[in-house]
Amino acid sequence: MKAAIRHLKRNRGRSILTLLAVLIPVYSLVVMFGLAGGNLRDMFDTATRLDTGHLQIRHAERRGMGSALPLIKDPDEIISTLDRIEGIAWRTLRLDLPAIASVGERSQAIVVQGVVPEEIDPISSMRGLILAGRYLTSKDEGVVIGEELAKLLKIDVGDEMVILGVHPETGVGALKVPILGIYSTPAAAMGRTIIQAPLDVARRLAHSIAGATAVVVRVAGVTGPWDARRIDRVVAELRAILPSDYEVLDWRRLAPQVASYMAIIKPALFIFAAVFFGLGALVVLNTVYLSVIERTRELGLIISLGASQWRVIRMILLEAGILSATGAVYGALAGVSLVWIVEAFGGLPLPAAFSSMMKAIGMNPVLHLRVSFSQVALSAAAMAGVAVIAAWYPARRASRLEPVEAMRYVG
Amino acid sequence: MSDNRLIETEGLHKVYRTGTVETPALRGVDLELHSGEFTAIAGPSGSGKSTLLHLLGGLDRPTSGETFLEGRAMSKLSKDELAKLRLTRIGFVFQAYNLIPVLTVLENTAFVLELQGVVRAERIERARKILAELGIEQYADRYPNRISGGEQQRVAVARAVVAGPSIVLADEPTANLDSGTSLELIDLMRRLNSEKGATFLFATHDSRLLDRVSRLITLEDGRITSDETR
Numbered sequence: 338m339k340a341a342i343r344h345l346k347r348n349r350g351r352s353i354l355t356l357l358a359v360l361i362p363v364y365s366l367v368v369m370f371g372l373a374g375g376n377l378r379d380m381f382d383t384a385t386r387l388d389t390g391h392l393q394i395r396h397a398e399r400r401g402m403g404s405a406l407p408l409i410k411d412p413d414e415i416i417s418t419l420d421r422i423e424g425i426a427w428r429t430l431r432l433d434l435p436a437i438a439s440v441g442e443r444s445q446a447i448v449v450q451g452v453v454p455e456e457i458d459p460i461s462s463m464r465g466l467i468l469a470g471r472y473l474t475s476k477d478e479g480v481v482i483g484e485e486l487a488k489l490l491k492i493d494v495g496d497e498m499v500i501l502g503v504h505p506e507t508g509v510g511a512l513k514v515p516i517l518g519i520y521s522t523p524a525a526a527m528g529r530t531i532i533q534a535p536l537d538v539a540r541r542l543a544h545s546i547a548g549a550t551a552v553v554v555r556v557a558g559v560t561g562p563w564d565a566r567r568i569d570r571v572v573a574e575l576r577a578i579l580p581s582d583y584e585v586l587d588w589r590r591l592a593p594q595v596a597s598y599m600a601i602i603k604p605a606l607f608i609f610a611a612v613f614f615g616l617g618a619l620v621v622l623n624t625v626y627l628s629v630i631e632r633t634r635e636l637g638l639i640i641s642l643g644a645s646q647w648r649v650i651r652m653i654l655l656e657a658g659i660l661s662a663t664g665a666v667y668g669a670l671a672g673v674s675l676v677w678i679v680e681a682f683g684g685l686p687l688p689a690a691f692s693s694m695m696k697a698i699g700m701n702p703v704l705h706l707r708v709s710f711s712q713v714a715l716s717a718a719a720m721a722g723v724a725v726i727a728a729w730y731p732a733r734r735a736s737r738l739e740p741v742e743a744m745r746y747v748g
Numbered sequence: 749m750s751d752n753r754l755i756e757t758e759g760l761h762k763v764y765r766t767g768t769v770e771t772p773a774l775r776g777v778d779l780e781l782h783s784g785e786f787t788a789i790a791g792p793s794g795s796g797k798s799t800l801l802h803l804l805g806g807l808d809r810p811t812s813g814e815t816f817l818e819g820r821a822m823s824k825l826s827k828d829e830l831a832k833l834r835l836t837r838i839g840f841v842f843q844a845y846n847l848i849p850v851l852t853v854l855e856n857t858a859f860v861l862e863l864q865g866v867v868r869a870e871r872i873e874r875a876r877k878i879l880a881e882l883g884i885e886q887y888a889d890r891y892p893n894r895i896s897g898g899e900q901q902r903v904a905v906a907r908a909v910v911a912g913p914s915i916v917l918a919d920e921p922t923a924n925l926d927s928g929t930s931l932e933l934i935d936l937m938r939r940l941n942s943e944k945g946a947t948f949l950f951a952t953h954d955s956r957l958l959d960r961v962s963r964l965i966t967l968e969d970g971r972i973t974s975d976e977t978r
Contacts, residue, residue, distance in 0.1 A: 340848070340851055340855070639848065647828075741802050
């Protein structure tokens with residue numbers, strides 16, 4: 338070990354190059370995992386906090402509903418079922434109703450989300466998105482709308498608009514409501530089409546005194562799609578105990594864009610990792626090979642003195658292993674440090690051009706990084722392992738040197 | 749055949765091939781070496797001295813013929829078996845590039861013991877002891893590039909004998925040394941031979957060394973032309 342370290346110090350330049358060949362891929366991978374993880378969490382949060390929850394229970398009947406969701410006549414029965422099972426962090430009722438919002442001659446197709454404002458916080462971050470005015474209370478008769486809709490209809494807080502709701506089961510309803518607040522969201526489409534109203538206001542619009550279209554549920558201990566198993570467990574339990582009139586939709590069905598992104602990002606990360614590992618391995622192979630060539634006479638001497646082939650291989654692999662492990666540890670530390678620094682400053686804001694683009698597709702215009710210990714450990718261990726494997730070829734070549742020829746070698 | 753026969757060769761041939769050109773280095777060498785001998789193989793450059801030494805030491809394989817070390821046919825041994833034989837039975841002193849540059853004198857001396865798997869404390873003790881016997885203990889913690897050529901060759905001798913091999917093969921050990929240093933090194937090896945019974949075989953044309961050996965084998969054009977015991 339001591340001799341290996343001295344060898345590495347003796348050829349400082351090449352040792353640093355080998356070290357960097359491992360450090361840079363590990364660093365890049367950690368940052369890449371961080372970006373992908375942060376992005377995924379943002380998407381998941383945007384979808385599940387603003388709109389869908391982790392899962393929803395709806396009535397299964399879809400016939401003749403068009404874009405509307407069927408009404409659950411007695412949602413309190415489902416609430417009491419939910420309260421009996423473990424793993425539910427929060428649940429609330431929602432009544433989603435397709436509608437048309439109009440002010441004067443301007444109108445826009447919208448969806449009214451009837452919510453219980455006092456129960457909404459754990460499931461929706463809408464209260465925190467209020468840009469002007471205020472959020473709702475159950476006693477209110479007004480609504481909150483997105484800034485995009487406000488611009489479209491040219492209305493502001495305090496103004497009134499007419500909502501014309503249509504439900505296939507109950508017919509048409511119309512209400513004139515004041516704008517109590519305007520929210521801003523990264524998802525521009527949402528801001529244009531989703532308005533929130535107290536549940537009772539939505540029920541009046543739908544002519545359904547106790548109805549709801551969904552029970553929205555948030556599962557305990559879920560921080561991102563990587564905790565999907567917790568949701569899956571609850572979904573399976575609910576499907577087993579709820580009557581067949583109801584369907585349980587998980588986040589994959591409710592937010593298919595997140596599931597699609599996950600399906601794409603996993604193989605993409607794998608390909609990137611393979612490219613990084615491949616490039617790192619090539620550099621390691623090259624530098625270790627050069628080291629073997631340069632030390633041909635010394636290796637010849639060692640073999641002459643009686644070192645076995647395995648001993649020579651072990652000697653070369655030990656040197657490569659020391660550099661690889663050091664490079665992997667420093668690469669991981671550098672990557673984790675960057676993730677930590679970026680998150681400590683609240684993420685990485687994107688330039689204006691990207692920002693609006695990201696908002697348009699429902700993404701957060703601030704880049705966040707999130708990396709797990711297992712991702713860091715796996716990246717570092719895999720790259721160090723690949724580097725040692727890459728050193729195998731020059732090590733094996735060194736072990737097969739003919740001692741007499743090797744000692745005569747003039748580099 | 750006497751009981752102390754150490755090495756025996758039968759019809760040893762070695763031909764070097766470069767492309768289609770064949771250069772014979774040894775043309776049928778039959779030789780016996782015995783324990784405790786202080787022997788030199790002499791001969792002009794290109795006579796096959798080093799080649800013979802390499803074959804006897806298991807560093808190279810003959811084109812035909814056989815070498816027996818303590819009765820074992822070396823041509824039948826695998827690469828690793830040959831390495832083990834070199835490690836346990838043979839000590840080497842080369843003309844140049846004898847020491848591992850990143851190891852200290854003490855570590856270089858103990859290196860063979862390390863390869864043999866001797867525990868650290870024991871190998872350090874044995875290496876220190878042999879360095880003391882050869883009068884170079886004071887250089888124990890120095891690196892090879894911090895000592896003179898003569899001192900480096902002494903360290904090489906120390907490393908060659910530290911594990912108590914059956915024979916020490918030395919290829920032109922004095923070639924790079926000045927006259928005084930050469931004589932000191934020769935006296936040192938002679939002392940190891942007489943006091944410890946270490947067997948030495950040299951390939952050399954250094955007359956100072958040739959004058960002090962007890963047996964002189966002369967090689968010309970790959971054949972033994974004389975074998976004289978003094």
